Amino acid sequence: MPGYLVYRYIRKINYLNKSGSGLFPRVIRLCFGEDETITPTAIIPTVIPQRTAFEEAFLLLFYFFGLQISYLSWGVLQEKVMTQEYVSASGEIEYFKDSQFLVFVNRVLAFTMSGMALLCRRQPRHKCPFYKYVFCSFSNIMSSWCQYEALKYVSFPHQVLAKAAKVIPVMIMGKIISKTKYEFYEYVTAVILSVGMLFFMLDSGNDRAKSTVTTFSGILLLCSYIAFDSFTSNWQGALFRTYSMKPVQMMCFVNFYSCIFTVVSLIQQGSFWKSGSFMIKYPSFIVDCILLSICSASGQLFIYSTLSVFGPLVFAIITTIRQGFSVLLSCIIYHHNVNALGIFGLGLVFFSILLRIYCGHRLKTIRKLQSDSLKAQSI
Secondary structure, three states, X not given: OHHHHHHHHHHHOOHHHHOOOOHHHHHHHHHHOOOOOOOOOOOOOOOOOOOOHHHHHHHHHHHHHHHHXXXXXXXXXXXXXXXXOEEOOOOOEEOOOOHHHHHHHXXXXXXXXXXXXXXXXXXXXXXXXXXXXXXXXXXXHXXXXXXXXXXXXXXXXXXXXXXXXOHHHHHHHHHHHOOOOOOHHHHHHHHHHHHHHHHHHHHHOOOOOOOOOOOHHHHHHHHHHHXXXXXXXXXXXXXXXXXXXXXXXXXXXXXXXXXHHHHHHHHHHOOHHHHHHHHHHOHHHHHHHHHHHHHHHHHHHHHHHHXXXXXXXXXXHHHHHHHHHHHHHHHHHHOOOOOHHHHHHHHHHHHHHXXXXXXXXXXXXXXXXXXXXXXXXXX
């Protein structure tokens, strides 16, 4: 709120046009200034080499498996950090329980790594005002918080429904934020994918506790999680299209604000110094934190690369499939049964992906033929 009031005041007095060339005016212009050649809905024309279908498929698979490896490793390491005993030099044994501090450490290392990359390698001129990163940083933190809190008040089937139907809210948010126009086949494949994931995940989790009561607070938190999560990817996708920044630039500035938000929250709760002393007391915890943060940072880089190249909808599909992949892996490792409904759901998921690829390729072919026909008529 204070930042918004500062922004409104600067705009009201027209400070950006009146200010001089000193340090303070330059900082204000960097945070709140807008490049005059860019309009909020404009897309900067950039020379992007056309990729072949094979190159695009290879790149998509590379990002997909990069995300899988990064976040599966991150999940294993996080489980280790939160469940293992840490032994001090004096023989004291203690568990670490502050997951928010882990988020803070992840953000700090991601900011440091991306910042070093910006300093070491020349990047395109950064044109996006800094304040625009605040929105996606805040919504990202809120989506994580709502997701964790919702687990306390929402039954397992409702959790599954929210994760399975993630693609549809992303499409709705895309129409609101970016005025994106989706093809009819994209809506159809999104529904098929969501239904397939719902069948598979419900069937695969039928041995879990389903007696948890879903409260109104839980539904509200779950809806907030979906809204914040959908907003985050679409807002970042809009920034990529409008300002053509590199993924590492997005990663640096989003994590900068995330560091501020999380450290303020930790200090306010009084857990920052407690977690810091735990880190000093148990040096092995530092090693685990570094490994965890490296996995998180590499995962973030794959996320921003996917958003910049393929957009928020494809990213939502990848993350939805990742949920199913994690459940399938769990079923294989822990020998959970997958019944006919789960197999049918998995079949629907693969069918929706193949249908989307086929329809997308067919639509491109038709448009190319129409374009070639118009060119031939004009000659």
